[in-house]
Amino acid sequence: GAVVSQHPSRVICKSGTSVKIECRSLDFQATTMFWYRQFPKQSLMLMATSNEGSKATYEQGVEKDKFLINHASLTLSTLTVTSAHPEDSSFYICSGQLGEKLFFGSGTQLSVL
Amino acid sequence: AQSVTQLDSQVPVFEEAPVELRCNYSSSVSVYLFWYVQYPNQGLQLLLKYLSGSTLVKGINGFEAEFNKSQTSFHLRKPSVHISDTAEYFCAVRTGGGNKLTFGTGTQLKVEL
Numbered sequence: 001g002a003v004v005s006q007h008p009s010r011v012i013c014k015s016g017t018s019v020k021i022e023c024r025s026l027d028f029q030a031t032t033m034f035w036y037r038q039f040p041k042q043s044l045m046l047m048a049t050s051n052e053g054s055k056a057t058y059e060q061g062v063e064k065d066k067f068l069i070n071h072a073s074l075t076l077s078t079l080t081v082t083s084a085h086p087e088d089s090s091f092y093i094c095s096g097q098l099g100e101k102l103f104f105g106s107g108t109q110l111s112v113l
Numbered sequence: 114a115q116s117v118t119q120l121d122s123q124v125p126v127f128e129e130a131p132v133e134l135r136c137n138y139s140s141s142v143s144v145y146l147f148w149y150v151q152y153p154n155q156g157l158q159l160l161l162k163y164l165s166g167s168t169l170v171k172g173i174n175g176f177e178a179e180f181n182k183s184q185t186s187f188h189l190r191k192p193s194v195h196i197s198d199t200a201e202y203f204c205a206v207r208t209g210g211g212n213k214l215t216f217g218t219g220t221q222l223k224v225e226l
Binding site for chain 1: 117149158
């Protein structure tokens, strides 16, 4: 089946720094990628939808200037958490769409000290 | 807006015993329903889905789920579990077009010898 590779799997950073998370579709072209966030004991919450070559669509309550999404190619989308703070510590997951199917990355655990 | 409730955060079960993971949803419109599984250090994988037709849906690894519209439920079942079924299971709902999913909080299935 199709594979989505997400890196890094775990990152620890200092408060105020920026962190970039990469999501690559390895054997298919994903015109649409989705970014989710999961806090402990809570649901995966959709943050934004990104379409290749256009601006991402953010869900209500998600700061677009803080969570920068770039989808410059059909196989790569990146999420940059800018000026990270401890409350941004969470599990971030991406998924790529192929037809009507979604393929998920393995997630990134972000810890902000 | 739709929502998904997974009442059980953890379900311990002995190997070869049957298991049921509960999922209830709320939506004012017709829904599509999904179960995903996440093994340790891996991305979410689709177990099964209900789009239309027969309310009993069979998925991979011997799992099945039944869509019950009157009870707004989509419980996941397996008649005999294996150690390798130990994982996190997520129920999700989608309405209308697109691939925007609403997830439940997940159920950790732990199969013991």
